């Protein structure tokens with residue numbers, strides 16, 4: 115009996131999602147049309163729609179054309195009828211934001227992380243969310259929390275399996291966050307979430323094969339194959355950063371030598387710049403450091419590239435050349451129609467994108483580069499937060515990536 119009640123509840127929830135999604139995608143729409151299109155009984159539709167109106171998720175907007183009898187009342191989706199909390203765990207900060215049900219950011223906050231790892235980092239994340247939520251007046255319309263983190267993530271179980279930089283091993287994040295806040299919580303890898311955001315809300319709505327590479331404190335990759343996120347056996351597919359590009363190269367924290375990440379991520383770029391500046395190599399970056407009196411930032415590196423600074427340009431060319439090897443390999447393996455380059459090093463860095471486009475077109479199989487688009491992300495620095503929202507909204511609306 116228990117089981118049957120469970121099944122019934124599941125069907126009701128599924129019907130609710132289908133009806134809400136139909137209104138979202140095809141509204142304004144009448145109750146009878148929803149019933150007809152989804153082969154759901156008119157009574158079920160009416161009950162669900164009444165519930166949505168009460169919850170503020172939909173509203174009635176005038177009448178449609180009559181097909182004989184009374185003119186039907188049309189229903190429209192209210193993206194601001196509810197909200198969600200997106201959380202992005204990164205190496206340098208915990209980003210928390212409130213988004214509406216169309217993944218538009220309403221409020222966001224950044225909590226800088228200073229040398230905190232493992233359990234302490236999780237506790238810091240929980241406290242950051244607590245602080246953010248504390249400033250919201252009302253949580254009754256909150257549909258849940260969605261978290262993204264770099265590294266290997268088991269999205270189905272809600273567990274961060276492995277992130278050596280942040281010392282997160284087998285962290286049951288979903289359970290921890292749900293018990294702390296009493297809100298349904300989702301978890302996914304950061305770049306997989308960004309792929310979802312591009313596919314549902316960005317410029318890649320029509321893509322079915324896409325590779326998304328982020329260059330930040332690390333190198334992250336998400337892969338869309340035949341319209342689905344390619345996750346692999348452990349949820350760890352797309353570790354482009356740990357593919358080898360040099361047999362006896364730089365030792366990597368993963369235990370291997372010569373992993374791509376160590377040649378292109380921000381710490382590598384920073385140490386190269388510092389080395390050269392310290393030995394007196396003339397560079398605009400030296401002036402920027404003196405002017406701003408802060409530690410070296412990716413922004414300074416990008417400013418110097420834009421101004422044609424020889425040091426910044428030569429380091430950028432080296433980074434582009436290594437990245438192109440990795441990206442050409444991924445193109446040859448997955449034959450995507452789009453490659454998106456995101457993260458702080460690639461955003462607002464047209465010179466780097468141009469270099470990669472040129473190098474990749476020489477390296478990858480020519481036929482696979484025909485019509486290939488290499489571009490930056492649709493959401494720039496908010497890609498992770500919108501990505502987290504897309505993960506939750508995909509479940510809320512039960513939308514399929516193939517739709």
Ligand SMILES: [Zn+2]
Nearest residue numbers: 356366368373
């Ligand atoms: Zn490695």
